Amino acid sequence: MTVRTSAPEPAAPVAARPPAPVGTSRRGRLRLVVKPFVALLYVLVIVGVWGAYQAVADVPRYLLASPAEVGSQLLDLARTGTLWAHLGYTVRNIGVGFALGAVIGAVLGVAVSRSQIVDAMLSPFLVVFQAMPKIALAPMFVLWFGLGLTSQFVLIVSLSFFPILVGTATGLRQVNPAYRDLATIVGLNPVARLFRIDIRAASPSIFAAARVAAVDAMTGAVLAEWISSSRGLGYLLVEANSSYQVPMLMASIVVIVVVGLALYQLVSFVEARALQWRDPVTA
Amino acid sequence: MSVPTGNPIADRRSPQDAEGTLLRLSQITKEYRSDRGKVVRALHEVSLDVRQGEILAIIGASGCGKSTLLRIMAGLDTITSGQAEWSRRPTPGRDIGYVFQEPVLLPWRSVFRNACIAPETLKIPRQRYEPRVRELLGLVGLTDFADALPRELSGGMRQRTSIVRALAHDPMLLLMDEPFGALDQITREKLHDDLLNIWTATGKTIVFVTHSVDEATYLADRVVVLSPRPGRVRAIHDVPLPRPRDARTKLDPRFAEFQAMLRGEL
Numbered sequence: 001m002t003v004r005t006s007a008p009e010p011a012a013p014v015a016a017r018p019p020a021p022v023g024t025s026r027r028g029r030l031r032l033v034v035k036p037f038v039a040l041l042y043v044l045v046i047v048g049v050w051g052a053y054q055a056v057a058d059v060p061r062y063l064l065a066s067p068a069e070v071g072s073q074l075l076d077l078a079r080t081g082t083l084w085a086h087l088g089y090t091v092r093n094i095g096v097g098f099a100l101g102a103v104i105g106a107v108l109g110v111a112v113s114r115s116q117i118v119d120a121m122l123s124p125f126l127v128v129f130q131a132m133p134k135i136a137l138a139p140m141f142v143l144w145f146g147l148g149l150t151s152q153f154v155l156i157v158s159l160s161f162f163p164i165l166v167g168t169a170t171g172l173r174q175v176n177p178a179y180r181d182l183a184t185i186v187g188l189n190p191v192a193r194l195f196r197i198d199i200r201a202a203s204p205s206i207f208a209a210a211r212v213a214a215v216d217a218m219t220g221a222v223l224a225e226w227i228s229s230s231r232g233l234g235y236l237l238v239e240a241n242s243s244y245q246v247p248m249l250m251a252s253i254v255v256i257v258v259v260g261l262a263l264y265q266l267v268s269f270v271e272a273r274a275l276q277w278r279d280p281v282t283a
Numbered sequence: 284m285s286v287p288t289g290n291p292i293a294d295r296r297s298p299q300d301a302e303g304t305l306l307r308l309s310q311i312t313k314e315y316r317s318d319r320g321k322v323v324r325a326l327h328e329v330s331l332d333v334r335q336g337e338i339l340a341i342i343g344a345s346g347c348g349k350s351t352l353l354r355i356m357a358g359l360d361t362i363t364s365g366q367a368e369w370s371r372r373p374t375p376g377r378d379i380g381y382v383f384q385e386p387v388l389l390p391w392r393s394v395f396r397n398a399c400i401a402p403e404t405l406k407i408p409r410q411r412y413e414p415r416v417r418e419l420l421g422l423v424g425l426t427d428f429a430d431a432l433p434r435e436l437s438g439g440m441r442q443r444t445s446i447v448r449a450l451a452h453d454p455m456l457l458l459m460d461e462p463f464g465a466l467d468q469i470t471r472e473k474l475h476d477d478l479l480n481i482w483t484a485t486g487k488t489i490v491f492v493t494h495s496v497d498e499a500t501y502l503a504d505r506v507v508v509l510s511p512r513p514g515r516v517r518a519i520h521d522v523p524l525p526r527p528r529d530a531r532t533k534l535d536p537r538f539a540e541f542q543a544m545l546r547g548e549l
Contacts, residue, residue, distance in 0.1 A: 176387070178383060178385060178387045179387065179389075181354075181359050181381075181383065181387070182383070182387050182400075184357075184358065184359055184375065185359070185376070185379060185401075186376050186400050186401040186404045186452075187374075187375045187376015187377065187404050187405065188376070188404055192404070200389070200391055201389075277390050277391040277392075277432050277434070278390065278391075
């Protein structure tokens with residue numbers, strides 16, 4: 001999965017930098033200008049190398065399309081509306097599936113972190129479930145839930161809930177124990193403490209998980225369409241592949257990569273807004 | 284250092300008029316199990332009274348169980364044996380203000396919002412506690428930092444915020460666990476006077492834990508000396524110094540005498 005490996009890259013320089021003292025906004029502003037520029041440069045270099053290789057090595061058309069062909073294919077898909085129909089379908093499925101997975105993961109994460117019994121009961125099952133490649137389960141899901149939307153959502157949720165669960169449980173376990181005393185002193189009941197203090201305190205860990213889960217949800221959506229749908233970007237891939245339309249195949253890949261990046265950026269954006277209190281660098 | 288009457292934070296209760304006992308601890312023993320499963324006795328048959336409206340200092344070497352004693356008063360720890368009798372049982376969240384050793388501020392809340400957490404939890408109408416919180420922030424010199432986040436503050440400012448938080452809902456009992464320990468001398472002495480001002484104005488009962496002989500002598504009406512491992516009461520002393528107290532108090536010969544006596548017992 002190209003998307004999976006390329007997605008975390010934009011954040012890496014941020015994480016590696018030690019937290020700057022408050023008030024170094026000049027550096028921050030500089031980064032805002034430089035970052036998109038670097039990204040653009042990357043794209044240009046990749047497209048350039050790809051185009052040059054295509055031209056010089058004289059690769060057959062049915063193996064590799066040129067950037068121009070892929071570009072015009074993209075424009076075509078956009079103009080006829082095919083792209084938007086498939087894109088809309090996939091994005092909607094990602095959104096719904098991710099939301100479901102996030103809710104299930106968060107609820108289980110709270111349960112696991114609050115109750116040793118639940119933790120003991122759930123952990124072995126979860127470890128096995130997570131170790132199992134979901135792509136191997138996908139045909140079973142189709143068998144059980146049919147070729148429709150249900151099995152697609154099952155696959156998306158099964159991929160995206162787990163990171164959220166782990167992130168929520170880890171974050172909640174790491175909440176400063178003194179907050180519990182504070183909650184007792186000010187008279188917060190356990191439920192109010194969970195929502196007013198603990199989840200807020202755990203939110204950095206939950207957001208880190210959400211970034212991974214969002215990309216996982218996309219993998220799940222595309223995979224599900226690949227297997228059992230007649231719509232969506234995954235379906236577009238299959239169709240292009242089975243009819244040897246290399247430009248369309250590559251155009252679909254480009255769209256999927258862009259969707260993945262956009263998702264990742266969207267979560268990062270929400271995260272930066274929600275966690276302004278935490279790290280001056282991301283503020 | 285007396286606060287003029289009409290001070291907005293002054294309470295209906297007039298200071299130091301109630302002489303009764305607020306809390307009577309009898310033969311309190313506290314044991315806990317260490318990580319290796321060994322039973323450790325932190326407090327051994329501790330008996331003492333907390334009187335209404337007084338400032339009581341609990342002093343002792345580290346490991347003498349003084350924090351545990353305070354946590355028991357706050358309901359944060361249970362007792363293994365013994366009795367704690369309240370003349371008026373405090374309602375959780377309403378009657379007790381607690382200052383932790385560390386500020387324990389919520390990093391996503393501003394200074395002001397941190398200070399408001401107790402009255403907010405009690406669902407007191409905003410207009411009733413917000414002016415009071417602003418007043419208290421002013422008293423400890425944090426007016427300009429009301430909207431700042433904890434990470435933007437110095438350690439002393441954070442601790443001052445946590446003191447304001449403990450007072451925001453106007454509790455009858457203020458418990459403080461080495462509240463000034465992490466502060467520099469100048470800030471500490473300023474906060475001592477702030478605390479005395481607040482006490483004069485509101486007549487709260489204040490119990491605080493300290494390892495500073497100077498702090499105990501300057502602030503308290505009575506000083507409880509604990510001896511360590513297991514913690515037990517060695518002595519309880521009345522501080523022979525008049526009020527109001529200020530810089531001149533420290534020049535009083537009785538100030539040095541009392542300190543020397545306390546040091547001898549530690």
